[in-house]
Structure formats: structure tokens, C-alpha cells
Amino acid sequence: MAGFDHAPPPFFKRGPAPLALLTFYVLVSLALFVVDLRLKSLDLLRQSIALVVDPVQRIAQTPGSLVDYGRKYFEGLQELQRENDELRHAKLNTAPGLQRLEQLEAENERLRRLLVVKEREKAKGQVAQILYTARDPFARKVIVDKGQQAGIAAGQPAIDESGVVGQVTRVFPFSAEVTLITDKNQAVPVQIVRNGQRSVVFGVGNGQLELRYMPANADVKVGDTLVTSGLDGIYMQGFPVAKVVDVQRDSAYSFARILCAPVAGVENFGELMILDARKPLPEAPAAAEPHASEGKSGQRVKKQRAGKGN
Amino acid sequence: MQPTFSSSRILLPVRPWFIVLSLVVALLLNLLPTAYWPGIPDWVALVLCFWSVRETRRVGMGWGFVLGLLMDVADGAVLGQHGFAYVLLAYTAASLSRRILWFPLAQQALQVLPLLLLAQVVQAAMRLAVGADFPGWSYFIGPFVAVILWFPLTFVLLLPQYQPVEQDPDRPI
Numbered sequence: 001m002a003g004f005d006h007a008p009p010p011f012f013k014r015g016p017a018p019l020a021l022l023t024f025y026v027l028v029s030l031a032l033f034v035v036d037l038r039l040k041s042l043d044l045l046r047q048s049i050a051l052v053v054d055p056v057q058r059i060a061q062t063p064g065s066l067v068d069y070g071r072k073y074f075e076g077l078q079e080l081q082r083e084n085d086e087l088r089h090a091k092l093n094t095a096p097g098l099q100r101l102e103q104l105e106a107e108n109e110r111l112r113r114l115l116v117v118k119e120r121e122k123a124k125g126q127v128a129q130i131l132y133t134a135r136d137p138f139a140r141k142v143i144v145d146k147g148q149q150a151g152i153a154a155g156q157p158a159i160d161e162s163g164v165v166g167q168v169t170r171v172f173p174f175s176a177e178v179t180l181i182t183d184k185n186q187a188v189p190v191q192i193v194r195n196g197q198r199s200v201v202f203g204v205g206n207g208q209l210e211l212r213y214m215p216a217n218a219d220v221k222v223g224d225t226l227v228t229s230g231l232d233g234i235y236m237q238g239f240p241v242a243k244v245v246d247v248q249r250d251s252a253y254s255f256a257r258i259l260c261a262p263v264a265g266v267e268n269f270g271e272l273m274i275l276d277a278r279k280p281l282p283e284a285p286a287a288a289e290p291h292a293s294e295g296k297s298g299q300r301v302k303k304q305r306a307g308k309g310n
Numbered sequence: 311m312q313p314t315f316s317s318s319r320i321l322l323p324v325r326p327w328f329i330v331l332s333l334v335v336a337l338l339l340n341l342l343p344t345a346y347w348p349g350i351p352d353w354v355a356l357v358l359c360f361w362s363v364r365e366t367r368r369v370g371m372g373w374g375f376v377l378g379l380l381m382d383v384a385d386g387a388v389l390g391q392h393g394f395a396y397v398l399l400a401y402t403a404a405s406l407s408r409r410i411l412w413f414p415l416a417q418q419a420l421q422v423l424p425l426l427l428l429a430q431v432v433q434a435a436m437r438l439a440v441g442a443d444f445p446g447w448s449y450f451i452g453p454f455v456a457v458i459l460w461f462p463l464t465f466v467l468l469l470p471q472y473q474p475v476e477q478d479p480d481r482p483i
Contacts, residue, residue, distance in 0.1 A: 018370075018371075018401060018404065018405065021370070021371050021372075021401075022371060022397065022398075022401045025371045025372075025374070025375050025393070025397040026394060026397060026398070028375070028390075028393075029375065029378070029390040029393040029394035029397060030390065030394065031390070032379075032389045032390030032393065033388055033389065033390035033391060033394065033436065034390075035389075036388050036389040036390060037388050037440055042389055045389070046383055046389065049379060049380065049383040050383050052380070053380055053383050053384045056337070056338065056341060056384075057341050057384055059338075060338055060341035060342050060343075061341075061342075061343060063342070063343075064342070064343035132343065133346065134385060134386030135345050135346065135384070135385040135386070136385045136386045136387040137445035137446075137449055138387070138434075138437040138438075138442035138443065138445055139386070139387075139442060141386050143386070170386070177386055184441070184442065184443045185441070204443075205443030205444075206443075
């Protein structure tokens with residue numbers, strides 16, 4: 001017989017029955033699945049397995065990146081020169097704005113101080129290279145080449161040259177996983193530039209974003225730009241996120257269906273800027289203070305709330 | 311006519327290191343960038359299924375579970391997703407191994423198809439049940455390609471077990 005073994009069959013020592021083993025492994029797998037998904041407390045296990053898998057993964061990626069490198073090399077000098085010229089032009093085009101930026105920032109800071117408004121945080125971060133897309137077909141994630149060793153922590157936002165790309169969700173010693181804003185479980189608090197209306201934009205999963213829970217008569221038009229509102233304490237204010245591409249107002253539903261396309265090259269390969277984590281939100285203590293100081297007069301608090309509702 | 315036991319060739323006993331090597335190579339193949347192309351089979355599932363059918367006593371659910379954990383971390387999937395599917399695959403393959411091995415290769419492949427499809431469907435069901443988005447039908451093409459590969463795979467993985475051409479005249483068989 002094909003699978004014949006020359007050793008005598010083990011009559012007595014056969015280990016646990018297959019069905020018992022199956023039950024055991026199935027239970028352990030399901031427990032892992034639920035704990036990892038709901039409690040998210042298995043990061044240490046994942047990181048230690050990643051220490052083994054990561055080098056293998058990088059080795060497996062080498063042929064692909066070599067092919068890429070070769071193709072770029074043979075793309076030729078002319079292509080590069082053309083690109084260089086274009087970049088120089090682009091730089092010149094943005095120069096007037098950029099040169100005055102420093103002065104404007106200083107002025108803004110001074111005016112804000114005059115108005116007793118808290119200073120805006122400055123965006124800082126580090127550049128990371130996208131290594132590969134995570135192979136999980138159920139989610140949209142990319143792996144970048146900086147991790148715990150570079151001081152990356154879960155929760156940091158990632159942007160590219162034109163807008164928000166996503167957020168770091170898992171960190172490994174030498175790499176990190178960035179969940180793209182188009183992932184189904186990713187939400188970004190945004191603001192419409194034209195009228196300042198706040199909302200939250202959700203990933204749909206097919207590369208598009210959706211502005212949910214906006215009333216059917218909301219003031220949203222095709223072409224509106226959405227920027228981060230900064231209310232979440234994760235994304236800094238003012239980074240472009242998406243452009244509205246389709247608004248369907250169906251009177252049968254109380255909400256409008258608003259589809260947006262990401263501004264950043266979310267599905268592209270290349271480099272990302274991983275922004276440092278924001279300082280803890282200043283709003284939370286500010287909101288708590290009036291309650292504490294004006295706690296004596298409950299009416300005023302109520303009035304404020306009523307005012308906010310309008 | 312009764313189905314004959316056509317795979318009658320007497321094989322050498324398998325070398326354990328070859329099983330481990332083939333599983334590691336399968337894992338490497340799964341980590342290649344080709345894994346993004348539609349229709350590329352899950353190599354680990356395929357090789358695991360092969361050894362579960364051929365060497366029920368050596369490769370089983372334990373291997374499936376460990377390889378599943380590795381694949382989960384490598385893919386960035388939820389822990390336990392691949393493990394669950396591979397354990398089920400190894401169990402069903404092992405329990406059907408006598409029957410599958412009775413048939414010639416083409417019919418073996420036909421019997422393996424539902425097993426591989428089961429592994430894929432189980433994973434999709436697990437993730438869809440907790441709110442992931444549908445990955446598209448191309449996710450289910452892999453098993454069909456894998457089944458076509460059952461023929462070359464059997465040849466390659468059994469190659470070290472075929473008897474040497476120069477027979478030892480003192481050997482009884």
C-alpha cells in the first residue's frame with residue numbers, strides 16, 4: 001500500500017483519539033480567534049511569532065523587489081530626467097506659497113496667542129517605506145519597514161504627499177501594519193472644507209469611502225473636499241482625506257448616500273510619513289472645567305448644551 | 311469492473327525531514343508576492359492535505375494548527391483563522407485517506423477538491439461572520455487550481471520514495 005510503513009503498527013500507543021484532538025484544536029483556534037478579535041490581547045503572541053515569520057517573509061519578497069529594482073534601472077536616464085524636470089517645475093510652482101509659509105505660521109501663532117487660542121501642533125514624523133500589502137484578502141492593510149525599534153506605536157496616523165493614508169494598527173519589532181482608510185473597519189473624523197460641517201468618513205472596502213449618517217438634505221456637493229477635523233485626538237487637523245464623488249438623496253431613507261474617493265494614493269506603493277502621536281487632546285480637560293467651575297449653576301450648563309444642539 | 315488499486319507501486323518509507331522540508335517550502339511559496347494574483351492556490355493547505363492523506367500518522371492536526379498560526383501572523387489575519395481551517399482540513403483528509411488512496415489520481419483530485427474548498431469557505435465564513443468585507447469570488451478559484459496541481463504534486467512529493475532503478479537482486483521484492 002502506498003502509505004505503508006515498515007515499522008510495526010503501534011497497537012497500544014496511539015495518542016489521543018483523532019476526534020478528541022480535533023475538538024481540542026478547534027476549541028483552541030476558536031478561542032484564539034475570539035480573543036484576538038474582541039479583546040485584542042494577543043499582541044505578545046503575535047509579535048513573538050512575527051519574529052520567526054518576518055525574516056522569512058522578507059526573503060520571500062526579495063525576488064519581487066529585485067525585479068522592480070531592475071525595471072526601474074532599465075527605465076532609463078531620459079525618464080528620470082523628465083521626472084526631475086517635472087519635479088523642479090512643481091517645486092517652483094509651490095515655492096511662493098511655501099516661502100511665505102514660515103512667516104504665515106509665525107503670524108498665525110502670534111494671532112492665536114492674541115486670541116488666547118491654544119497653539120496648533122506642528123506635524124512631525126518619520127518616513128517609512130511600504131514593504132508589501134498584507135495578504136489578508138478580507139482587509140486593506142500594508143506593512144511598512146519601521147516598527148518598535150524606530151519608536152512607532154499603534155494609533156499613529158500615516159499620510160503621503162497628498163493626504164491621509166491610514167493608521168498604524170499593529171506594531172512588530174521591525175515592521176508595522178498600517179490599516180488604510182478604505183478598510184471596512186476604519187473611520188476618520190472629517191470636516192467639509194467648504195462649510196466646515198463635521199462628520200465621520202468610513203471605509204467601504206472596495207477602495208471607496210462613505211460619509212454616513214448625513215441627513216438627506218445635508219449641504220454636501222460632488223467635489224467637496226474632506227479634511228481631518230482633528231476632533232479624535234489622533235489625526236491632526238487639516239489633512240486632506242477624500243473628495244466627494246457621488247451624492248444620492250433618496251427620500252425613502254433619512255440619510256443621504258455619499259460616496260467619496262480618497263485623495264491620497266491609498267492603494268499605491270511607495271513611501272509614507274508616519275506622524276508622531278498627537279499630544280493628549282486639550283479639549284477633554286477644557287470640557288471638564290466649565291462643569292467643575294460652573295457646577296453650582298446647573299442652568300447655565302443646560303443652556304450651553306441647548307445652544308450646542310442648535 | 312471493480313475499481314482496481316492502480317497506485318500499486320511499492321514505495322520506500324517516507325523520510326520525515328522531507329515532509330518538513332516540503333511544508334516549509336509550501337510556506338515560503340505562500341509568502342511570495344505571487345500570492346496576490348487571483349487563482350494562486352494556498353500551497354500550505356495543498357501540501358498539508360497531501361501529507362495528511364498519505365502519511366496520516368506523521369502529519370496531522372498539530373502541524374495544521376502550527377502552520378495556521380504562522381500563516382495568520384504572516385498574512386495579518388485574525389489569529390486562529392487559518393489554524394481552524396487547516397485543522398479541519400487535516401482531520402477530514404486523514405479520515406478519508408483510505409478511501410482517497412483507493413482511486414486513481416484523477417479521481418483522487420476530485421475527492422480532494424471539496425476538502426480544499428472547505429478550508430477556504432470556512433475561513434471566509436469566519437471572517438464574514440465578524441464583519442469583514444467580501445473578498446470577491448477570485449478567493450475561491452485557488453482550490454480549483456490546486457486540484458489540477460494534485461498530479462504534479464503527487465509526482466514531486468513521492469519522487470524520493472520511488473524505488474531506485476538499479477534493483478538489489480537480493481531483495482525479496
